[in-house]
Amino acid sequence: MSAGADPGPIGVLDLQGGVQEHLDHLRRIGVAARPVKRATELVGLAGLIIPGGESTCLARLLHIFDLDTAIRTAHGQGLPLWGTCAGAILLAHENVGETPCLDLIDIAVSRNAFGSQLDSFNCEVAVPAVAATPIPLTFIRAPKIVRAGAGVRVLLSLEDYIAAAEDDQVLVTVFHPELTPSLAFHRYFARKCGLSVNAADVDPDWTPQSWMRGGAAP
Amino acid sequence: MAENRYLLNAQLAQMLKGGVIMDVVNVEQAQIAQEAGAVAVMALERVPADIRRQGGVARMSDPGLIKAIKEAVTIPVMAKARIGHFVEAQILQALKIDYIDESEVLTPADEECHIDKSAFNIPFVCGARNLGEALRRIVEGAAMIRTKGEAGTGNVVEAVRHMRTMNREIRQLANLPVEEVISFAKSNGLPYELALEVKRLGRLPVVNFAAGGIATPADAALMMQLGCDGVFVGSGIFKSSDPARRARAIVKATAYYNDPEKLLEVSVDLGEPMSGLDVTNMPSEQRLAGRGW
Numbered sequence A: 001m002s003a004g005a006d007p008g009p010i011g012v013l014d015l016q017g018g019v020q021e022h023l024d025h026l027r028r029i030g031v032a033a034r035p036v037k038r039a040t041e042l043v044g045l046a047g048l049i050i051p052g053g054e055s056t057c058l059a060r061l062l063h064i065f066d067l068d069t070a071i072r073t074a075h076g077q078g079l080p081l082w083g084t085c086a087g088a089i090l091l092a093h094e095n096v097g098e099t100p101c102l103d104l105i106d107i108a109v110s111r112n113a114f115g116s117q118l119d120s121f122n123c124e125v126a127v128p129a130v131a132a133t134p135i136p137l138t139f140i141r142a143p144k145i146v147r148a149g150a151g152v153r154v155l156l157s158l159e160d161y162i163a164a165a166e167d168d169q170v171l172v173t174v175f176h177p178e179l180t181p182s183l184a185f186h187r188y189f190a191r192k193c194g195l196s197v198n199a200a201d202v203d204p205d206w207t208p209q210s211w212m213r214g215g216a217a218p
Numbered sequence B: 001m002a003e004n005r006y007l008l009n010a011q012l013a014q015m016l017k018g019g020v021i022m023d024v025v026n027v028e029q030a031q032i033a034q035e036a037g038a039v040a041v042m043a044l045e046r047v048p049a050d051i052r053r054q055g056g057v058a059r060m061s062d063p064g065l066i067k068a069i070k071e072a073v074t075i076p077v078m079a080k081a082r083i084g085h086f087v088e089a090q091i092l093q094a095l096k097i098d099y100i101d102e103s104e105v106l107t108p109a110d111e112e113c114h115i116d117k118s119a120f121n122i123p124f125v126c127g128a129r130n131l132g133e134a135l136r137r138i139v140e141g142a143a144m145i146r147t148k149g150e151a152g153t154g155n156v157v158e159a160v161r162h163m164r165t166m167n168r169e170i171r172q173l174a175n176l177p178v179e180e181v182i183s184f185a186k187s188n189g190l191p192y193e194l195a196l197e198v199k200r201l202g203r204l205p206v207v208n209f210a211a212g213g214i215a216t217p218a219d220a221a222l223m224m225q226l227g228c229d230g231v232f233v234g235s236g237i238f239k240s241s242d243p244a245r246r247a248r249a250i251v252k253a254t255a256y257y258n259d260p261e262k263l264l265e266v267s268v269d270l271g272e273p274m275s276g277l278d279v280t281n282m283p284s285e286q287r288l289a290g291r292g293w
Helices: A019-028 A055-064 A067-076 A086-091 A184-192 B003-016 B027-036 B048-054 B063-072 B086-094 B131-140 B157-175 B178-188 B192-201 B217-225 B243-255 B260-267
Strands: A010-013 A033-036 A047-050 A081-084 A092-095 A105-110 A121-125 A135-139 A144-148 A153-158 A161-166 A170-173 B020-024 B040-043 B077-082 B099-103 B124-128 B144-147 B207-209 B231-233
Touching (some): A010 A019, A047 A086, A055 A086, A055 B027, A121 A153, B020 B027, B020 B243, B027 B040, B040 B063, B077 B086, B131 B144, B144 B157, B157 B178, B157 B192, B217 B243, B217 B260
Parallel strands (some): A047 A081, A092 A105, B040 B077, B077 B099, B099 B124, B124 B144
Antiparallel strands (some): A105 A144, A144 A161
16 A cells, blocks of 8 residues: 555454454554455455454355455455454464365464363463553463464464464464453554554453443344 | 353353354254354254143253264354253253253243352353343343243244343333432332443343244344344254255344345245244243243
């Protein structure tokens, strides 16, 4: 894009899952955002977030409505992508025991690697590349990144797995920054999309019910 | 239950938004459901239409069946416990499934008390016909709500009634001056603190799915347009003539619920839906939605 041109909004793939939560976080950091349900809506975006949800459901819908091809094409034209949880599974080159979906970053993921919902958890860790203060992380039936290829930088390793990684164009996190008050990863991704963002690490006004605003009964 | 555990459980429900949760009675059906794009399966021995037809006491399914289904899929697995049967819930938690449905589809084990869901680490979803019922279940620890509808009928009329009732009561509450909330809460059986939160949010404070009688893609989209966050389909899929095709169509219709062109496209040539039951003339003892309070 040429200097001074409007870089466009960041899109959030709106097929299933935690869509509103990402849209809200993007607005919190002052970035224009819009849901993306159709291939035509990929045009003019600064970046695209593939949210958490169920990866098999998202993979089916991506394929049925030809969005998988459209996202690969947009990636080929330079569109930055960020996958959280299920989104990371969809972007992975290898999905242990299953067929990969978009195959746009050289990592291997293992689904449900922690167990059932009873094994979902929170923690708080430092990710120096992303924020100066420790970041709260929420893992829900999360996958593990079990291998990162040569062109992939690891942003966060925990115990026996990688929790966040990136290459020049694609960011993957197996946790859900959109389910916490932390804005750090959204700010990081916006900058990766070439946007100038100066948001704080945390939104003190965030609550677990924040995503419900605007979701009033019809 | 620790506060962060409850939040994690409510947040799992957030990740199911816009999705379809399907009743399955064996491994083969669970795989068909997952392949069609279900966001979770409800593992049970009999779908509600068969429970209704066969009568007798309906209980928690054999844990062996639930375990086999859990091992066959990667999506979340839910299972039903009887209303008030906290030991069935303990067993399901020990089985490490992902969500328990304290369900009126099974024969209630307790006619006074629902399960104290706050005593568990595993999340619960509960049915509701109106705002008061929904908020009483949330106070007890439910992390997700669904309409009761009238399960096993293939007739969406009761789910519509329950969703419209909740929406109407939420709108009323939202428009009340705060000093009138306590009296509204008293007459509608709402826990006061939660009534204030609903007033502030303009919706239920947890994810709310449709359930009970959904049989077609149009039914699923109807419930989504009425404001539901997602859809449960019980008998509607595997009692139809072409379950895999109908399951895929309902998944697509739920994702594109606001797009009539897409809804038209997915509604064509689905084969026979499950045969429906008239609810209006159904004797009250056959109505499942009246179970629980």
